[in-house]
Amino acid sequence: MTIDIKNPSFLLDGEEVPFTEGQTVMEAALTAGSYIPHLCFHPELQAHGSCRLCIVESDNRLHASCTLQANSRLKVSSQTQAINKMRKHIVQMLFVEGNHICPSCEFSGNCQLQAMAYELDMEEGHFHFRYPKREQDASHNDIFLDRDRCINCELCVRASRENDAKNVFSLGGRGTETHLCANSASGKLGDTSLDVSDKAANICPVGALLINDQSYVTPKEDRVYYQTSISLRGNRRPKEIE
């Protein structure tokens, strides 16, 4: 392969993906229309690298593609059986770690975790369910925080800091006790400056942060991932698909 300095590209599953200086493999792939599964990545926010769904193989090692800098020498594999099996296990880990009861969740059909499970042919939890006890927070007039469904992706944390200039959220605890905190004296969401129009309130990939009057407004059939898989739709929120 010759390296075109003006129009550099790398190989993703054998296909050339062009990139611009400073882009990560994830950014370049998404720009080129190649989907790499992910949950904690958002193009407008700093990369995080925590969910590990975007693992790709290069040089016999796995990397998170959202933090892997693109370069012309890269040969990256993403859609292999082995990697997708690992991704499926990661999604299963997220399911057994929290309390993800899809039938009673308002976000079902719009949920990116659920969509990822469909995408990766997940049928069951595979590991033992933990059924943790987690605190809910209904103190905010417009927004409900259901920690049962939180996957610690920190999208809301980052959106609040980077986009809303507010710093409403942070993580507390360690290990599997890690949990989302509201940065107020009481620790309650209602005592923060979070507003329904904030990016942080409209970025949750699962049903952990819900805007109160927006649940069940769309019938099942019209929800984001009812007809179409996440690899075709992309990681989208309900409002982003109209």
Next chain:
Amino acid sequence: MRVQRVGPYPIAKPPPAQRLIGSLLANKRLPRHALLQALGMLQYHCGWISPNHLSDLSRFAKLSIGEIKGIIEFYHFLSLQPPKPYCIYLSTNIIDRWQRAGLDLSLLEENENVDVKQTSCVGMCDQGGSLLINGLPLTGLTQERIEKINDLILRQEPLSQWPQDWFTVEESIHVKGPLLTNSIQPGDALNKARKLGEAGFLKILQASNLRGRGGAGFPTHLKWKACIDARGDQKYIVCNADEGEPGTFKDRLLLTSYLAKVVEGMCIAAWMTGASRGFIYLRYEYIYLLEKIQATLSACREQGVLDSATFDIEVMLGAGAYICGEESAMLESMEGKRGIPRIRPPFPVTHGLFDKPTIVNNVETFCNIAYLADDGLQAFIDNGNAGSRGSKIHSVAGDCERSGIYEYPFGSTVKEMLHGCGGEQAQAVQVGGPSGKLVLRADFDTPVDFDHVSSSGSFMVFGPGRDLKLVAQNFLHFFKDESCGFCTPCRVGTQVLAQHFDRVCEGLESQHEWELMNDIASLMGQASHCGLGHTAANPFIDWRDNNVTADSLSAKPEFIPVFDLAKATAYSRSLREENHDN
């Protein structure tokens, strides 16, 4: 910070925050990076972070209480719960458990004046039964002493009135190599390095092939060169004294008795890179060393080795988190945040502490630098072998006659080391702690070096009667307790793996269970964010590879239920029986 003994905790009348953390405040403001230091001091002096102190901190640091709580919850020595007058921590490390075997601690557990909690290894594996009380180590436990402790706690006798010899940590060095015998006149190593010039000493460093002693073995000259080349108006030198790998206590010795040498090594790093500030990140478990370290640093200032105009060193305290031994997590912690490993690259050498170029090296690595500068290249490379030059200090503990410190040239075999410590009977040795490797008797000829079995300095000896399955279980629980929780494979994987391995230990292993564990181990090893996750399944993998064959696996039942019906219905059965009794 003064480390006078605190106990009983001043629960009724806690000192005002300002008095305890005044030295950290500038114009009534607490700089962000000083937050963890402030929390550590409040914890040490009060036994918890009280709501009053929390709101003081929130005001001083201009951070919300919610956010500060999130940081407190990350570090297990920091507590938000009102304390009892005393707090005891017992190490969960397998060697410490064995050292305490035969001691009945129920007296203390039932004593209402003391909380008895658990923590990971406290670096006292060579001290007999030991514990931390109100932050300080108490060694050489006997049943008689436990009873006396219990009385003192009942009477709420101030810790300063307790027999002071209980608090001594005796260093027992059994084999001294060049590192532990060489004595440096203050400033000598730095002067000798200076004579060679920066380029000259870097060449020596490269020729020595010195590799980091913290476990990863990264070539020191590459790290230093990268930091020297990095652009930055300010650079930092950080000494990693967060000796957290269970079974390791060699840095404790170096900090106690060889700190001048460590300082000299840091000074050389500062001179090479132009750094004017250095830090020692000390694990909270070693808070008892703080005064001694401060005194040595003062002496270095008097001798002119350190001075605020060119290069000075401060101590920063951790607060209980194994992950902070990972260099980028340590930097986060030093900045007053939760100790989550950073995304790398960029590496600390270009974007380190406060985003400035930073060299992070282990305590022992800095010692080696000083030794290399003082005694020269030839003396240094006379020890070890081509891939692993120099010598290594080992913390030897467990089932052997003489636990303590041993310095051996790299390439010494496990057998030689066992001979040295009177552990010839061992059935296995864990080299490099839980994240390292279990070496079985058949492999005792294996050299301990970077090319064979690499070590961060922990050498745990397991005698013939020990159940290695329980050792693996202990290590897996250690990782479960210490995973930082950032990435999915490690956060969930360590939990699930420990849970499944518990079932193996109960004899409830099925083929199905093994398939799950294999999947988890492979995922954690490949897909985790940092080294902790990559190595956290090692105890399982070692156990599996040493004990499970295709034949033994196919002989196991295909499936075993996860729960026991009798146990699961015990409560509702008891209700029914109550009913009948009425």
Next chain:
Amino acid sequence: MSLLDIDERLLDLIEKVEFGRSPINDIKVPGACDIGLVEGGLCNEDNVRTLNEFRENCSILVAVGACAINGGVPALRNEIDLKDCLETSYLTGVGIVDAQIPNDSELPLLLDKVHPIFDAVKIDYVLPGCPPPAEAFLELVTAVIEGREPNLGYQLRRFD
């Protein structure tokens, strides 16, 4: 019951299969059987006994629906101690008259936690959904009869 949603195709199916124990025919003790479809999580000892009978008698056992797969909504009680759960529901909760915990010997003993059926027996196939789409049942049963792997398309693998 969502099996019935396959409507008139049930008539074709019935040509090929014979129903053992089911809510339709009320047979209590099943005999040897090719396919067992099990819905619901394990909440009490009777559930466990029934599941074990199914496993012993069925060549292929299928977990049907969210509750069988992950405990579902009943598993929401798993984060609460059973004692607290019963006391709040029957003794101390709001609006309770004649407070007592139901404890008749006719009632099956409750398990301390609700378990997915995966926790008790080996499961061969999974039909996710609440309930699973009727088409999914048909495809699974047809595939098993024809001796091939079932092929549940995107629309047939739903968690809600």
